[in-house]
Amino acid sequence: MPEQLPWGAPCSDESSISGPTALNALLVGAGITTWRRKHSRLSSLMRSGGASEGLAGLAGACAMKSATANMPPAACWALPEVVAGRGYPIESHFVTTADGYILNLFRIPHGLHTDPVRARPVVLLQHALLESSFSYVSNSPWQSLGYILADAGYDVWFGNNRGNRYSTNHTHLSISSTKFWDFSWDEMARYDLPAEIDYVLARTGVARLAYVGHSQGTIQAFAGFSRNRTLAERVGVFVALAPIAYNRHIGGLWGRLGRHLGVMKLFWRLGLRSVLTSRSMVSSLAPSIYRLIPGVTSGVINWVCGPTVHLNISRGPVIVGHTPAGTSAKNMVHWEQAAHNQAFSMFDYGSASANLERYNMSTPPKYILGDMNVPTALFLGENDPLSTAADVGQLLDELHHDVVFKVETVPTYGHVDFTWAADAHENLYPQVLSAIQSRML
Template identity: 30%
Template sequence: MSTIFKVFFVIVNYLINKPLNFISHPDAGLPIDEFLGKYGYPLERHTVVTEDGYLLTAHRIPHGKHSNGTNRYPVLCIHGTGGVGEMFLFPGYGKGIGWYLADRDFDIWLLNTRGNYHSRKHRKWNPDKDPEFWNFSWHEVGVYDLPAAIDHILTVTNKSKLFYVGHSQGSTVYLVLTTQRPEYNDKIALGVNLAPSAFIGDNNYLLMELVGKHRLLFKSVMKGIGFHEVLPFNLNRLVRTLMRFVCSEINVFVDVCNIVFNFPDNTHQVDPATFQLIFSYVPAGCSLKQLNHYLQIVESNSFALYDYGRRENKKYYGQVKPPIYNLENITAPTAYFYGTHDVITKPEGIAKLISKTKNIEVYKIEQGFNHVDFLFSKNVIEIVNKPLYSMMKKYVVNID
């Protein structure tokens, strides 16, 4: 049964047979300080300044609910495209990676990378007026945001290494960092990549395939009409408000959104009650150039730097094609967690990534996990958090 038909069937069934009830998540709409404080967790706000002038907000959870002193092992958590640091607190209190690790002696740092609503600041450019602010892809996140955050965290904590946990684009930028700034390999005790997104040209997600084939047209049209940011700030806020209503309050729409979130196999990893919490924080904003860089990978099926076109590539790189990221430069202990039902990061792409990197651990999840389930699943404790924690414990000896 096609997804569109399932959506139609659910709507008709509710309209005929069931009343329109309303549900509400108890933590929906809470700012992160109130969200954490409600359950007895501390929060610190830090500003991280990058080499190219971006001012990034990092939210720190220095210890868990039942501790007073700062935890021993710093962890840098990096969200995906259009995401926000709060995603590591999904699917709610006591379940998300942030809560789970904070209660087990890990010092949690939730970085908000350039362009999301927590990090729309620059020493020179105004994100609402200056298109130069948005002239970045995830390459710049890996080359500038991550080194600045790592150095800041190690200085504050007086450590020589930290743990890294990235989801989706958070894994992409990890690969950029460790290949383009190889000196940072020595500052990572273990880099954990959830749904690692590098070789995604093998996916069969129709929309990505279609837009990927026409990415240059997409790029030209967006540039022509003056779009540089995905969902400008006020529109972004409106979308979050609308989605909280559509996907979270009226039960007929909850089931429709459930089908979409659990695409393609409807394994129902995401609890519908979580939707209202999710849309309190995402989408959070990103640049069009970030999306275009991913579309380039879909089209070429190669993990390469940004393609500016033959003439501009010659100026930037000294060659007509963008260079390939040299994954052999990665020397930090690295782990890949992937789901067999992920329509974006498919097992074929994971196999290619594994074949090109060394010093790795691989954790395969077969319980119907798709791309977002690593953070959103109602079963995240058993399927992700516990094996993640067990793996990280083996490397705590590297933290001094």
């Protein structure tokens, strides 16, 4: 049996949540868990055996850590606990990809004051690099896109790519094996995206869904939708937040380390396989570091992802309790390659012979953006060094002119502001809802 890992850290500050509510895990069907409020507290859940021993141990460790470090307990809660604590219905689903990875999807089937019975349009939200589905519920309900969509009448699903803290299981590979980490965003596009979309459509009975991706959630969509016409036909609209296909003009820390130094390629060749997982020391210490020295942590975020004046600093310990959420070193190398190469290509194995063995050609195949036919809205950040105007311009040049129906630049936004900004509900999300409604309602 593969090694079973618990959920990593997850969500909201105790001042705005009515405690680590009651969360009793109830199996409703194969691979489906519904989290409900008004049951026993987490300790009772652990005694009853309703949660895994790993989750119980993690919860206990986090509670002790929160107490000793004076941290918000939510810095260690799993996403279902956070969402249920807000009073929203929350479900946990598991889907197995064609190559055996077991992905954990979450679902808010309806909002607080909407009819739970009536049919509603479906939205799938996909996270950025080193993040998880938590990013879409990282702030208060009126500020977070996941809650806003649910309250606007949507059936909201949250994806988690292979290797992040919620998707660390496989049908036969252990997370400690090298083979488990042998993936990049190529596999997320080829396997994760179709598995998630097919599962969501089968569960809801709708023919098409709206897809919202942030950063890596966009590159896997551009790759997946351009190569898989059948998949693309199941998507009514694609909203790309901080869109990336080309990355030649990347700035900030990623630009320096990736484009100029190739740091991850070096580490990968030396045997590094996973990066910043929830088990890592950086992930474990991040909330406490932020609590003690918030200016330093904010500075790191600005250095890596671009300057921002839109974050709620008091949310910092909770946000960094969930981020970084982990990925593979190979995935990071693929991102470095995107910064080096002019082409939007699959993973380059470094030599003609290695590529021949993998692809039956000496260079990695290119993704042809002109083959993508999903109606698309693009939202850029004015101060985003990772999704730059120059690179998005090249993306636009290659997409078919009938595909893109909206391009908007959000003033002063950096890369993380699309999901973490405290004012995104004013500056961005109304336009996102409008874009979705224009194609789905």
